Amino acid sequence: MKRSLQILIGLFLLVRIHSVSAQDKPNEGQFGGNFEISMQTYKADSIINAPAVDEKMRANAYANFIYTKGKFSFGARYEAYLNPLLGYDARYTGHGIGYRYGTYKSDEIEVTAGHFYEQFGNGLIFRTYEDKALGYDNALDGARVKFKPVSGIALTGILGKQKLYFEHGSGIIRGVDTDFDINSIFSQLSEKALKVRFGGSFVSKFQDASDPIYNYPENVAAGAGRISLAYKGLNLNAEYVKKSNDPSSANFYDFEPEDNKTNLAPVFRDGEAVYLSTSWSTKGFGFIFTGMTLDNMNFRSDRFATGNDLNINYLPALSKNHIYALAALYPFSTQPNGQIGANTELFYKIPKNLAIIGGTHIALNYARITALDKTDILIDPKMDGYTTEIFKLSKDIFYEDFNIELYKKLSKSVKVTAVYMHQVYDIEQIQGKSGEENIVSDIAVLDMTFKLGKFHAIRTEVEALFSQQYNGNWAMGMLEYTFAPHWFLSVTDQVNYDNPHAAETIHYYNTYAGYISGGNRLQVGYGRQREGVICVGGVCRNMPAANGFSVTLSSTF
């Protein structure tokens, strides 16, 4: 107790001294950043179709440097992909300054020149962000102004071109966003329990058009309105987006589906989306409902961009982001050309005073996402392609997921999590695997942690996935040993058995060891990586099979 008090006092004094010294030297700049390098060796492995690479080893690395002085801050990110890890786009190959900016920020105005990340509303109309795991970076390079004329009103203006690996996309993006916090604008409402906020956004892109067949619009615009309400534990957030005609490679449509011949052409219809999120929580109970319906909402700064390139907007993920490997084996990717779906989550903690089950956390989740019900237009001079009602579901299920998760601390040293999940996954639609039928799977997970004394812990995971489709059944076992606060070691084997596409049972074994100290982290691993997709927030990238050593080093300074 005495020692804990000494540490607490020591920490307090450290923070205090630091803040006093910052106040003493208001004009002194501050420097910070972080660094990460991921290396992987590759050797050919015919069992999992993993290729070798000429370089034997590839690496992705980046370092952020941020300097702040008074109202100014400057930052740059050096990126090196020499050569990019398999699964990352080859256009990353090379190295250089991939991101740089300068910002001036006062109470009333903030101006940024260079690269920046920004989001309007829920992102349905505009969001630039980066995700290293996905190799995703659609930063805008240009100018941004944020202006707060009065308390509670925020206006944002943006202009620029999107980053495309080390280059730029050819389109120009312009946009404005307004945000009104009613409780701040009207001081008499500031203490009210009901909090009201609304906003509106407008984004437009410009790209030259010289196609000899189609009159592509050079300017495409989208507008959005949103509202959020909060009352005690209840929250509601809704947004509607409308986009003008935006024919592109991403919305090509088969205009004559009956003739057994593919007659693809871009559709010139408008796009629209509705997003609704509600949540309610009280002691021991929580509820979340998220719904989204959208039609023709691919919105990119280059009409011919494909994959994850040059997205202007972000369509939020509806389904739960599963953390267990087999539960995340078939992740859903948002379908911007049309989907309607909802996700519901219930959380409940059983009161501790109940015998046996007391103190158990229960999480129930159900998500269902289907195609929109579309009807082809037979005589279609406007090339709308089809008619649809944005709230009309079709019977074509893209994704369905029911899961229940139980968590209980059995004793001071034992914690257990159990999961059951039933999933339907349209792999043909989501991953483009032609001719494959929907994967119907049942998944079970048992995760146990045993704390052995003050510094040691062992965690085990046992998982199983049962399916008659695609790659058949999977099982997984994982053993992780942690020696706090610095060391961890993990051994995993994912086993694919009864796979109709494989001649034998395939083991995807992996072992990792790591060391953490302060802001530094080193992880070394060896094993097989299965082919598949990884998704973060409904955005996915393909992940090829690989076999070899991996090293990841990260540091914050």
Add this chain to the structure above:
Amino acid sequence: MKLNIYIIFLFLFIVSACDVIDKPLKENEGNTCGDETLPIPIRKILVEDYTGQKCNNCPLAAEVLHEIKADYCDHIIPIAVHVGSFATPSGSIFPNDYRTIAGTELDDFYGISSIGLPQGMVNRMSYQDYTVLNKDNWRAAVHALFQTPPDVDIQITTTYDTLQNKIYADINITTLNAMNFDLNIGAYLTEDSIISPQLSHEGIISNYVHRHMLRAAPLGAFGESLASSASIGNKFSKSITFEADTVWKPEHCELIIFVSNAETGQIIQAESEHFSLK
């Protein structure tokens, strides 16, 4: 006041920032069909379709190339280059390997298959900031070029010796404009109408007809040096002899000759010729 200015600016921006298209299809811009029998040489454009037998989107790109060829006729020299993991053989369904050393070199140099197939290039020139183009951009890139008078005239005489399995070509090149850069000459052999499985959106098409497939590049992926510069009316000759593969069907083969800018790789002019069989 500041807020008012902002609102006025916002209003002007909103009302002026979108084009509503009532007529998606353009009026016919007239005849685009090139005729090589005319006495004046015409621009001939190499359109490369990078593809693979296990790429389900690739038949759509082949269809686009076919339509472009139908509309621009002799202006277009089509070629399909099988590259990357989509082109590797797989078990009994896709037993054939249509990749070539030259195709793989081009794929690596331009970073094509790692972006995802299908992709293409039109004379290896940049169009709207990109050299590697999505199939939906090929036609516009062709359209921007096809009326430009050629800088080079290429004449080819070929023989396919089916007994000796040897191919002979005599090439005569006349420059029609001055060019102050290094010139390369390249040669590709393509084979048409190869019947072999192909993945598509509808599943596997077992008797798919593969068109204009790159089979060999006797002068390498990027060609060989032709000249360090050229004036109007310069004439160059080159003879090529190389082994034919017994698998190729001579009556389906064609020789493509191209002249390129050695530094940028851009194709200046291309020509193709079916073989005289011996």
